[in-house]
Amino acid sequence: MSTARNHSLRETAGRLFAYMTEDHAGNWGLDFDQWDWVPGVGVIAIRDYYESTGRTDAMDFLVRWAEKNRGKAGGSRAVNAMAPFAVFPELHRHTSDVLYRDLALAAGEWLLREAPRTREGALEHTVTEAVQFAEQVWADTVFMAVLPLSEMAKSYGNRAFAEEALRQLLLHYRLLRDEESAVLFHGWNCAAGNHMSAARWTRANAWIAIATPMILDNIRGLVPIPPEATDGYRRLIDGLLAFAQPSGLWPTVLDRSGFYPETSGSAGIAAGILRGVRSGWLEPSMRVHADRTIDAVTAAVDERGEVRGVSGGTPVLESVEAYNAIPQYPTLYGQGLALMLVSEALRGEGE
Template identity: 25%
Template sequence: MIHSLAKQIAAASLVATALSAALNAQESKFERVPNYSVPYEYPEVDDIKATLDRVRAYYDSTSSRGIIDRESGEVINDFSTPNKNARVAPGFASEWSYTNGVVLSAFEYIHDVTSDESYLANSSEFFDLVASTFPYFEKNREAFGSDVRGWGRMPNYHALDDCGSITAAMIKTYLKNGNKDYLPIIKNTADYISHKQLRLEDGTLARHRPQYVSIWADDIYMSVPFLANMGKLTGDTSYYDDAIRQILQMAERLYVPEKELFDHGWSITSGDYDPRFFWGRANGWTIMSMVEVLEVVPEGHPGRDEVMHLYRSMVRSLAGLQSGSGFWHNMLDKTDTYLETSCTAMFTFAIAKGINEGWINHVYGPVALTGWNAVNTRILEDGAVDGTCEATTFAHDNTYYYNRGASIHATHGYGPTLYAGAEMIRLLQNEKLKVDKARPGAVNSTYHYKLKSEWPEE
């Protein structure tokens, strides 16, 4: 009996030895230590600030920020005599445009976060130039006709794109530098958005494009930040009412509860059966607008809680849709579309902001962290921001959305990237949080953001 048992043990030992040798001889196709496509690391405040400085330097380098003669190329300093060839010097940093509005708002925000006065100086320099030369361009139009170019379409706006985002940035700068020359431009934009822009019967802002009556998710950002900041500037709470109304009534047509996302657009003719396309940047515009309202509009104001619910719901959905690289896809629910920079920066900012303000739980910290790490890989050595989807209309086919181009020339990525970096600095400096950091080279290690007040003192 004992002899038989010994034989069984010996046989089992031989089998185990053979199996071990066979396993060791095999070459695994997998690695035990994760191989992250984007660095899974904890950034430093100084590194982020240096990155923001680099992005700003590149952005500013695209333009001389001045008025030139378009034929001779010479700088115009004498604004007493009309000149039909006068134009704003070309370049990203000289545009009276919604994308430059995001950049200038981000500059103002970076000044808040870092106390770097040069960022506020950037915004003041631009808006001072606009305010001081706007009357000159008006003289040129009187002398040579309405086709003479100036600061975009100012003062005869055709769409929210022409004025909302950029004038919101002007208000923010005015609240710091007090340049009263800005006020006529601010009031002109307020008049356009409140009284001249197309609206539905219930007051929802709309366009005659591409269908005769259409609503764009983009227009939430093209109007709401201005309206919210106009309320802050004037103390007139009707602007807060309109800002909240735009979000909630746009949501009635565009927000899809099952997805917790916004459809890019809606047309009155297609109504309840309008096709749905969940474009990344459209959702980015939407959530950034919600952040603006939640920050500016006082707690308890009617409708603010509903905006908070939409914001929190979107964050929940976005966390699950983030790719394993930290990016989000150009079409959020289509994983075979490319990984896009501007929406990734927008969501990173909005989520980090929510944690810092206490609007959402701190457990979302790694979503913001990995989002920033992803965006950081798209910032080139010279500060250009790559991988941003080009300007995109409200379309009705996936083929169009799937094949959108992306480049450093799509200026929609610069402002969100600056905003995301600034908010990540705040998150890194958030004294209410403790972060258990992932260990480099570990088989199983991640980031855990913890609220210090929930844990007993060590």
């Protein structure tokens, strides 16, 4: 990586981080002071930014955030509320405060033993809002719950957590994969036996594209990694590349080239490619496929550090067309996926 490019990426990462950590109280998409998936993605990204750059202000923010919000950690038992726990093992290491360990392990035990499951045994996608998605499997769950479970497995040498993380990862691939294209549908209804609207939603694929190599890294050494996991991941990436647009971004639904380009999903896919290469799950030659996306995503970051072109929170919708009507606005998950991409780029070969 050239010195100029490295400097540009570091400057972009700094703007992303600065915008994320401004006071956005009361703004659902940007408010860190809630306990849910949105700030969860934000803190995971800031943890990765810290690991990539060593920026002490990033870790200082995480410690302040956790001290302020950890009292909310036990208040909601839902898949989407698991995401923030992913950074608790790192906070435990950094602060030596055993409360972070205890809260993380309690969340892991809930996921292992109590979280609702579908008839196939997959984690049912549960949310903090007063709405239920009975017998539904969503791609989002892999990032929001399976990734945190794998972080706890790695940090505390918990084989049972690792086995369940692997089982859930494989189940989600099996239930969500479109065998023809190898990409993933947003959701699966176990009771109806169908993919509902059958949307090949880009951000759904991004959640799994970035989470898979992270999960496999975390559980490697605790459980054998079967070929089904690595081959499925490689097939997914190959399938996603078939839908890539010349701009470096993917449309908000992969196979609808006329739908608007979506920055957060594109960033997550490219970050997954870079992470897969760095961890050895993908060939080094695959890195080139992320380069145009890095340029396109950084171009979508304005002078304040706000990421443009991010679609709003999206449940499994009633039709594919409905995904193109989702409004776009800044969010912590949009900022976070962009920051994860830039952080991975900085950690890549030739840094």
